[in-house]
Amino acid sequence: MSNIDFEKFSKYSKPGPRYTSYPTALEFSSDFKYDRYIEFLENSTEKLSLYVHLPFCRSACYFCGCNVVFTSKEKKLSRYIEYLKKEVDILAEHIDTTREVIQFHFGGGTPTFYKAFELDEIVSYIKSKFPNWSSEAEISCEIDPRFFNEEQMIVFKKHGFNRISFGVQDLDEKVQKEIHRIQPLELTKKAVELARKYGINSINTDFIYGLPYQTLESFKKTLELSTQLNPDRVAVFNYAHVPWLMKTMRKFDETTLPSPDVKLQIFRYTIDFFDSHGYRMVGMDHFAKPEDELFGAIEKGELHRNFQGYTTRGGSNLVGIGLTSIGEGSRYYAQNTKDMKLYEEALESGRLPFERGVVLSDDDFLRKAVIMELMANFHIDIKRVEKEYSIDFSEYFGDALEALQEFADADLVEIDENEIKVSTTGTLLIRNIAMPFDAYMKKYAQSKKSFSKTV
Structure with missing residues (x-):
């Protein structure tokens, strides 16, 4: 890639989907009716993939494009658990719960903003309603290393978690300050070491390029430092600057964002860096060690892309649980409401908090x-x-x-x-x-x- 004309490449910089779904979420609408969604759930026979959204964060990371709720009130977190249980109860009325669960994922927000006993309560309740879990199920959680302790890890071990993804983003202090996420390398190293201590053999680290004040040189240093974490997989995402959708992104001075040609140089260097350190590229933004199961999936044509990124569990029926969660069947996408009040009202009335989606032609x-x-x-x-x-x-x-x-x-x-x-x-x-x-x-x-x- 040493001969790339980056100025020429920058002409390709234009708005475009990330294709975590097709059709994209812009096509989701209320034209997809509740009764039709229930019909899909009741007639689906594929194995199950369960995604649980825990939306709460203590404070904002300004780059984040996720659907989150900022709070420091523990009552809000415990109240949400009760509504998750209601949702699981209603889902169990419409889904054959003997179907095998082959994937489970906690996303957020900050899942580990919850205390250990609360995480235990959530997983235990879901397992009581969906008891048939594969012995080879992928069970994972997104973790902010700033909110992670041994008690939580003990709960994950108890429930068979085998994959953890740590958000890192960038290790440059100036960048961290600008994005409102101070996270020293030593803190992240301790979090990774804790997961290894309890037998987690698949650890992913997330990075983002295109953030304010990033340069090729600064990101080179971040990548060099990241080798101390020795992850099994790495995701390096292109920062999605959408200030018209996310208010926190308006805090950035756009003149501090790297230009398209600098972003391409960063990503080109990233590809070469991980290749030289024994990783291989998977899809458009993931890297993994060659022994990773992702490569077996590629050879079998079973690698799948969804709202959680790349997965080996394609062909399953993804059921989204929680505020704003997205589910996927072979012929539909379905999304829960983003409004907490509407979410609670739906569940109190005995209905799933389904709001919109699309049926595939x-x-x-x-x-x-x-x-x-x-x-x-x-x-x-x-x-x-x-x-x-x-x-x-x-x-x-x-x-x-x-x-x-x-x-x-x-x-x-x-x-x-x-x-x-x-x-x-x-x-x-x-x-x-x-x-x-x-x-x-x-x-x-x-x-x-x-x-x-x-x-």
């Missing part, structure tokens, strides 16, 4: 398969798609292939009658390369503030 279903294969594997097997969906690829996706010619001319993709293959350099622009297959892009183009920039 046949065209959505096909395009989702193509886009997700591209995002996960940087590759599309044209002949397999033609056989599986009974289409002529060049005819069905003629406009997409025409749009991709620009990338082919720049040696970012290779296209022949059998496959579309993204070059190593092209992986830097995978969102751009996926966008021609998105049937909704013409509509999105009318609103420049729909998505974060791709570069």
